[in-house]
Amino acid sequence: MRPNHHQFIAFAYVVHEGSFSAAATRMGVTQSTITQHIGNLEKTVGTPLLRRGRDGVELTPTGQEFYDLADRMVSLDAEVSERLEGYNAMKNGRLNVIGNAPQPALRIIATFRQRFPNIQVNFGLYDWSTATNMLRNRMADVGLITDAPVSDAWESVFIESAEYVLYCPNEHPLSAKASVSLKDLREETVIIPERGSLTRKLLENACRTHAISLERTVTMTTFPLMYEAVLQGIGIAVFLCNSSLIKKSVMEIPIREMPQKHETHLIATKDRVGLKLISEFINSVN
Known part of the structure; x- marks a missing residue:
């Protein structure tokens, strides 16, 4: 017996x-x-296509293969519905957005929500590896990714570029410097993201290239948590500049061994960019 359309959609x-x-x-x-x-x-x-667990469902390897097809079917269904309904399709709906850096994503979501207040937007902040894998596996509608990998399956829209900086309290001795070296951080407690993040990968590469060892580190999951830890006096942190609108009591200082600019792009699969929901979100970039 062949599977039917309703089974794939469900x-x-x-x-x-x-x-x-x-x-x-x-x-x-x-x-x-x-x-x-x-x-x-x-x-x-x-x-089996799904594993049922206490925290919800997850795909089996076979399930992942079939999910790619099922999700394309949902996208096609949505496009057909939008063409039948016209602009009314934007009166309700849901958009799943993910990112590995908060500020550009939140800025675009704010603009989009001003134009389409009835659309439910779910936003998740993940490390770089998790976010890119979710996009590859079609587990989100849109992603805002720094140093996004190139894929023929994706449309990519440039958002901004930024360099990595040191976040430290205003009263910290390093705050008086115009720039810092990673060598200056050897005696400091440095707050870094969890393994799998782009920030951690680039910081470790820079330390390895310049033969610098950071002995005192604290690992935290997301930039907002790292920023709060800096405010609480736990340590100093390395992250992309302008990652927060909150500037109170914290300095952003360039790091001499990490001068490169890193581009953040909005990513969506090519079969989704024609959907009104996605295209209007992309239009919110400007």
Whole structure:
């Protein structure tokens, strides 16, 4: 028996929403309908597509292969609906945005929300490796990625470029310097992102290139947490400049061994950029 359109759509929404119940709510059907569609699809394929766990669902390797197809089907469905509904398609909807740096993403989301207040925008901040993998696996509608990898499957729109700087309290001895060397940080407690982040990779590469060892480090998950840690006096941090609008009590100082500019791009899969929801988000860049 061949799988039908409804089974693929239900499967894609379960992955999008993270649970059977949330997918049922989004599609306006009962949870038992979703369960039946997924069960029939797995029976036809001959192997599980999803693992059910306490924290929701995750794809099996076979599930990932079929999810790519199912998500393309959802995108095509959305495009057909938009053409039938016209501009009314922007009166409601949901957009999943991810990024590895907060400031450019939040700025664009703010502009988009001013124009389309009824669209629900979900934003997740992830390390670079996780964010790029989510885009490759079609787990988000749009990504804002610094030093994004090149892919034939993606459309890429330039957002901004920035260099890495040291964030330190105004009263810190290093705050008086016009620039700092990584050597100046050897006796400091340096707050760095978790492994998998672009910042950590570039910082470690620079230290290795210049034979500098940072002995006292504290690892934290996201830039907002790192920034708060600087304000609390836990240490000093390395991150992209202008990553926060909050400038109170903190200096941003260039790092001599890390002068390169790093570009942030808005990324979306090519089959999604024609959707009104995505194209209007891209238009919010300017």
